[in-house]
Amino acid sequence: MENMNVNDFTVEDISRLAFENIDAVIAVDGAADTYKTVVRRGFFEKFLKETGSYHDLILDLWFHFNESREKVAEDYQVFADNTGVFKAKYSRRLRLVLEGEENAHLVQLTVYPIAESKYIFLLDEFIDSESLQETLTSKKINTIQNSYLFSMYIDLVQDTTSSINVAEISDDVVNYNLKYSEWRMMIVNMFQPEDQEQFLHRTDPEYMKKNFAPGKTASYDCMMRNLEGNFIWVKLTFSRAQTNNEDDYRFVFLVQDIHENSIETLSALKKYEELAITDPLTGVYNHGEIETQLHNALALRQKYDDPVSVMMLDLDHFKMINDTFGHSVGDTALKQCASIMKEIASDDNTSVGRWGGEEFVIVCYDKGAEAVSYLAEKIRKTVEEAEFPEIGNLTCSIGATELKEGDTFTDAFNRIDKAMYASKHNGRNMVTML
Secondary structure, three states, X not given: OOOOOHHHOOHHHHHHHHHHHOOEEEEEEOOOOEEEEEEEOOOHHHHOOOEEOHHHHHHHHOOEOOOOOOEOOHHHHHHHHHHOOOOOOEEEEEEEOOOOOOXXXXXXXXXXXXXXOEEEEEEEEOOHHHHHHHHHHHHHHHHHHOOEXXXXXXXXXXXXXXXXXXXXXXXOOEOOOOEHHHHHHHXXXXXXXXXXXXXXXXXXXXXXXXXOOOOOEEEEEEEXXXXXXXXXXXXXXEEEOOOOOOOOOEEEEEEEEOHHHHHHHHHHHHHHHHHHHEOOOOOOEOHHHHHHHHHHHHHHHHHOOOOEEEEEEEEOOHHHHHHHHOHHHXXXXXXXXXXXXXXXXXXXXXXXXXXXXXXXXXXXEOOOHHHHHHHHHHHHHHHHHOOEOOOEOOXXXXXXXXXXXXXXXXXXXXXXXXXXHHHHHOOOOOEEEO
C-alpha cells in the first residue's frame, strides 16, 4: 500500500489504515455509564481496561495531577460527569502515567459524538521526540503561570462557563458542560464554611452586574480546598470584559495560589501583634492588653450569666529586693513569678498580665468566687515555696473578686485593688476576696 498513488486510495483503504495505526479506540455510552475498549495497543494495553465505568474513565483521563497518576481530591471529582458530555467533535492532549512509571505519556485524544450520550474516543501516543518537545514547552509556560490554579470565562446573560483551565490537571482548556449557576453551587463546598456565604454573595449574578463596570477588576483573599484536599490561601479575581455594550456581562475568573506569601504575612502580623500586647520582660500580657481583657470580661459578664473573676497579685517587699540585690536579680524574679502564674493558669480559661512594676492582674473566665479563691491560693503557695536565684524565697499578696452585674471597670478595679491592699495590711502572703 505504501507504493499506491494517492489518487487510488478509497474510503475503505483509509479506514483500514486508521484502524491499523490508531493506538486505542473506545466506545462510550455516557447515559449507561459504561465503555468498551475496541482497540488498545502499546502503552494503552496496560492503561485501559477492556470494559468499565465511563465515570472512572473520565477520572483516569482528566482528574489526576498533571504528569501524575495521583487523583485529585474527591470533592473535585464531582465535576467528572460534566466533563464527559460532548455536543461536538473535541480534541485535546493528555499526559497519562502508568502505575510504577515516573514519566508521563503524551497522548492525543479525539472524541466523536455518534448519538445522544454515545461517543467514540480515539487515542494516539506521541513518539518520544514529540513528547519531549511538548513537555519542555509546557514547562516554560508553567514557569510563568504556575501561580494560577484555575481560570474560566463566564457569561452571566447566557448563564454559561467556557475556556475552563485547571493548571494542576492540564495545561489545556478542559471541556466542562456547566452552567454558571450550577458551577457556583458546586464549587462553594470547596471553601471553608465561614467563607462560603461571602463567596456566594460576591459571585451572585445580580451583585456582579451591579458592582462591575466594563473593564473593572476586583479580588479578595480566602481559604479554598486545593486539588489535594487541603485548604490553602487563594486570591479570587473577577474581571468584567471591556465592551461597549452595557448589557454584555462577560467575566474572566481566576484563582491564584497565594498560600506561601499569605502564611508569611500572617506569621509576621502575628509576631507584631504579640509584640504589641506582650510585656517584653515577663512575656505575659502588657498593661494595655490586660486592661482590654478586663474590659472584655466585664462585657461578657453583662451579656451572659457565666461567672467571671479577677485577681491582682503584688510581690511583697519587692523594693527591698531591688535595693539589696539589684534590678537584674529583681527582673529575674519577676520573670520567674510570671512563669509560675502562666503555668498554673495554663489549663484554665485565664489571661495573665503585668499591670506595672511588681503587680500582675489575672482575668479568670468561667470562674466564680470559690474557684478563683482556690486558684489564687494555689499561686500564692507556689510562689512561697519556689526558690528564686540569689534571693531565696519570696511571697506575694493577692486580692480577688467575682465580677457583679452592673460593675463598671472602676468598680471591678477598685475592689481587687482594695482586696490586694487588705492582704498587705493584714500581714502579706495571703489571699483576700471581696
